[in-house]
Amino acid sequence: MFSSILKTLAASLVVGAAVLTLPAAAQDAAPAPQQVSPDTVLATVGGEDITEADLNFAAEDLAQDLQQIPAGQRRAFLLSVLIDMKVMANAAREEGLDQSEIFARRLNYLEDRALRRAYFADVIEASVTPEAVRQAYDDAASGFEPQTEVRARHILVGTEEEANRIAEEIAGGMAFEQAALAYSTDGSSANGGDLGYFTEGMMVQPFEDAAFALEVGEVSSPVQSQFGWHLIKLEDRRETEMPPLEQVQGQLAQQVLYQTFEDTVGELKANTEIEITDEELATAIEEQGGF
Incomplete structure (x- = not known):
């Protein structure tokens, strides 16, 4: 906390x-x-x-x-x-x-507040250099492990019978996107059921298992989850890639800033004698991870 x-x-x-x-x-x-x-x-x-x-x-x-x-x-x-x-x-x-x-x-x-802000600006914020951001990017890239991600569409309905009926219409030539727009009760129906790309662990288990088992272009049999019955169409399968530095440098700059803040202030505290004389507050702070 x-x-x-x-x-x-x-x-x-x-x-x-x-x-x-x-x-x-x-x-x-x-x-x-x-x-x-x-x-x-x-x-x-x-x-x-x-x-x-x-x-x-x-x-x-x-x-x-x-x-x-x-x-x-x-x-x-x-x-x-x-x-x-x-x-x-x-x-x-x-x-x-x-x-x-x-x-x-x-x-x-x-006065303490003003000096804290000055220290933050002149010491901590000054650490967010292009070189530090590049190093953070290189560190992240060295530990990056590609993951398989898929892009899928789905149609969500209340019963297996309804899902089977829609599956027959799709097999008969109705476009999956059109069927999603016409029948799906999910909010993605307006986009033809498109869920975008996702990796393992992002969807409920029955849905995820079925989606990752499909071949590109294949439509699943009805799949039940706690949300209802799904028909799933696999649109694409690919390996994730490390985004270019230009795309993530803002996030990395914040990461460098936060880390420098915690490291610097943590060291300052470690080298300062701090005693909390209010026992109730001391206990509360300890329970919340300390200062």
Whole structure:
């Protein structure tokens, strides 16, 4: 469970790290001029500047909210948020809220969060190089074992008698695809019963056994599964191939990122004394695989 949480965290940090890079942030809060300096002043509030960098930091914090705002309105939305923030922050200082203990604790938390994002962007994300992605691809290719996969069509009906009747119509010259469209109760009927390619283990056992036993172009006898009665036509049989790097490099980049995140943070934790003083939480974390 904690592994999946770490991956979710890493994925969210990817978004944050991208926003820290000005051109990417400009896209998230688009439209913005190309190559805008982070020091560009966008507004002043009580004599204090709001800069392009501030806008990008806001885009990072409000990434989810921005998804609800039309792209052309995001920069104005962010600037409005920042103006409200400046006004309220100044009012808080006048009230002495910046001297409170809870503010100091919150400030410490926010500093840790900002440093975590910076570390992720500058250390972990930086590991996702073309060379690292190529190495991940080569490692996967070296362990790749081709599998037989088949492409099949089917017709699903409720009774064996109905399946036999349809089989007779097909034997009499009716196209399998036409029969599937006319009679099948399965959602694939709109595509002539086409199920695409699949390997062993992807279909229920009786169906799979029958499909893999057919010759290309052959139609099966009625086959019963928990879903009903099937007629199956084998369209093709082939061996799977390793996809080209260009097709999977995005997935591999994420894989390298996640692995580097887990390895790096795991090593940091291993070299840090960590004690959970709340026994109930310590037990819960242990039961969920530890930290």
